[in-house]
Amino acid sequence: MQIAIVLFDQFTALDAVGPYEVLSRTPGAETFFVAEHTGPVRNDNASLALTADRTLAEVPRPDVVVVPGGPGQTPQMANPVLLDWLRAADTGSTWTTSVCTGALLLAKAGLLDGRRATSHWLALDALTGLGAKATGERVVFDGKYVTAAGVSSGIDMGLALLGRLTDDRTAQRVQLLMEYDPQPPYDAGSPDKAPADLVTEFRAHTRHSK
């Protein structure tokens, strides 16, 4: 089994590394970070670089595709190399997945038309605009398409997907090894729970930056 995690300039690191940490522990799987070119790829903050070990062209038929998001998603919406690869890889994949605004790339490639899907809470309207049925859920399965909400949700998606790829016991083993027993010190992780003025501030900034 091949698992391909896509990188592009200005991706968000945890979008990629959260599911990586889970899925790379799939027994018998090979996991590759893939990008248009091999070598270091800088994240949204530019203070982190992950190495792409394979080009997109070198991994044409992955079993699992994972597309992260981040500010770099916007320019990628007009990158035919990535969009063509996503469409071609999807024809052979068992699971095509995204985290955060990576869902917008899947939708732009035409893979989420009419499907239930999720994305970062600030990107749900954009996801609807691209033809998906956007939900506010944290992880959404619709056929072989699996989408996760913002950034940290890729860990939850990874575990749910690992359970499907293998079995519940294997996923529980990885959860225990990763000691994934979250105890956030604040309860502000969704727009329903965070202070209302913070939510308003983010929404205003998002409208302004469009």
Add this chain to the structure above:
Amino acid sequence: MQIAIVLFDQFTALDAVGPYEVLSRTPGAETFFVAEHTGPVRNDNASLALTADRTLAEVPRPDVVVVPGGPGQTPQMANPVLLDWLRAADTGSTWTTSVCTGALLLAKAGLLDGRRATSHWLALDALTGLGAKATGERVVFDGKYVTAAGVSSGIDMGLALLGRLTDDRTAQRVQLLMEYDPQPPYDAGSPDKAPADLVTEFRAHTRHSK
């Protein structure tokens, strides 16, 4: 403010990237991945490489030190370059922190003597053996020393520390941006919650590999 996240061969990726994703959003902070040498550093699975942009020597006085764990922690226990750097950096740091078995490196450097601290649940006995007062808590503050349990706990530590570095509102803003509202699909993330036979299996394996 300088935040230095230490890398070494066979580190565990999420140990480093979890706190990175939070702490790199500290207003006014510069975050560096540091290692003995600059360049790509491979993780425990060898399928991921993060770039160290600075050598340890180039960042002698960070305000915040973050030490991840992973299988590579064992050989680092005998690396005087890293241990000497930890001791020297600690003399000027505001916060000295670790995730997972990174606590064993802090302890080996003599920084946790008699202090309350935590580590991966399978490493708590080893932590006690190195002179710390090991607890099973997820995040432990003792003075300026902050230690987190296994792998994913670095996200919780990052948010708690960001609250101290800045204020609650800033930490909540980052939590909302990261959509950190965990919904694990299984409840097996700690030895108290996981199926007992999985816990037994890990403990037997750990004893065998010593």
